[in-house]
Amino acid sequence: MLGPAGVTAGLYTKRANLNVLIIYKELSGLEKADVIENYYGFKNGISGEELYKTGIEQAKNLDIDIKKEEVTNIQIGENKNYKVITENGIYHTKTLIFATGNKRNTPKIKGIKEFEGKGISYCAVCDGFFYKNKDIAVLGNGNYAISETNELINIAKHITILTDGKEAPEIRADNVDIDTRKIREVRGNKKIEEIEFEDNSKMKTDGIFVALGVAGSSEFAKKLGIITNKDKIIVNENMETNVPGVYACGDCTGGLLQISKSVYEGTKAGLQAIKYLKKQNEKV
Numbered sequence: 403m404l405g406p407a408g409v410t411a412g413l414y415t416k417r418a419n420l421n422v423l424i425i426y427k428e429l430s431g432l433e434k435a436d437v438i439e440n441y442y443g444f445k446n447g448i449s450g451e452e453l454y455k456t457g458i459e460q461a462k463n464l465d466i467d468i469k470k471e472e473v474t475n476i477q478i479g480e481n482k483n484y485k486v487i488t489e490n491g492i493y494h495t496k497t498l499i500f501a502t503g504n505k506r507n508t509p510k511i512k513g514i515k516e517f518e519g520k521g522i523s524y525c526a527v528c529d530g531f532f533y534k535n536k537d538i539a540v541l542g543n544g545n546y547a548i549s550e551t552n553e554l555i556n557i558a559k560h561i562t563i564l565t566d567g568k569e570a571p572e573i574r575a576d577n578v579d580i581d582t583r584k585i586r587e588v589r590g591n592k593k594i595e596e597i598e599f600e601d602n603s604k605m606k607t608d609g610i611f612v613a614l615g616v617a618g619s620s621e622f623a624k625k626l627g628i629i630t631n632k633d634k635i636i637v638n639e640n641m642e643t644n645v646p647g648v649y650a651c652g653d654c655t656g657g658l659l660q661i662s663k664s665v666y667e668g669t670k671a672g673l674q675a676i677k678y679l680k681k682q683n684e685k686v
């Protein structure tokens with residue numbers, strides 16, 4: 403991922419002669435920073451945009467492969483490999499370094515937080531099974547929402563994609579409808595039962611899968627069984643997650659949301675990935 407953490411991890415791994423791919427979709431947190439005056443080496447400060455662009459150029463100068471594609475899913479593949487699924491294709495990799503920044507996709511709709519785990523889910527592959535032959539909804543309208551819907555198509559009886567007033571995505575399937583009404587509230591008793599829209603109309607549902615915007619670290623973590631705490635990926639001092647070969651660095655691990663910390667953690671994650679791959683190759 404193309405922020406200071408991901409680029410730094412890329413620099414170390416590429417210089418160790420590994421095949422490196424950096425995938426990014428939206429802007430890094432860095433690009434939003436007007437002037438950065440607390441990062442080493444810039445006596446007059448530097449704009450976030452300039453630092454961001456310099457990092458990318460540095461990566462390109464090392465011939466690191468950089469792709470602007472949205473990652474919509476990550477799965478465990480065969481032989482300890484991982485499958486990174488983007489809007490354009492699938493990449494197979496032996497190690498993964500999450501450097502997805504500090505982004506949360508919790509919708510500000512009344513009732514959503516209250517019913518988390520009681521009909522509100524953030525992971526189709528983890529919870530889809532519980533909705534076999536049920537009427538469910540997916541909240542979102544981008545590539546990630548489509549990807550989550552596709553995971554659920556053969557499980558649920560019917561799926562309504564709720565765009566909450568946003569543009570309808572393109573998807574065609576017999577058991578999928580799109581509803582663009584704005585949502586006022588979701589409610590139920592012990593479990594979620596009903597969605598109320600701004601126009602006072604209502605819809606019954608057995609569950610809602612939240613898939614807003616671009617999936618971030620916490621969404622991917624759920625799919626891979628990576629332990630998180632309040633949406634932050636838990637890592638040890640070597641940036642290792644609980645899943646072998648999967649590392650996380652930068653804002654997505656929480657703590658100080660600063661460039662210096664992202665660079666340090668990107669370094670650690672890169673070096674640890676190099677060690678891991680070396681060990682894997684020795685075993686073959």
Ligand SMILES: Cc1cc2nc3c(=O)[nH]c(=O)nc-3n(C[C@H](O)[C@H](O)[C@H](O)COP(=O)(O)OP(=O)(O)OC[C@H]3O[C@@H](n4cnc5c(N)ncnc54)[C@H](O)[C@@H]3O)c2cc1C
Nearest residue numbers: 403405406407426427428430431473503652653659660661
């Ligand atoms: C307004 C503002 C001012 C700041 N000022 C300072 C400052 O003065 N000093 C300082 O040290 N820090 C500052 N920061 C914080 C700093 O920008 C972050 O700590 C740093 O950018 C984090 O780096 P990162 O690599 O972890 O994540 P990011 O830089 O956010 O990069 C994350 C990358 O992941 C990619 N990504 C995420 N999900 C997907 C997906 N599904 N598919 C594909 N790509 C994906 C994104 O496209 C992005 O490229 C500021 C931040 C902001 C917002």
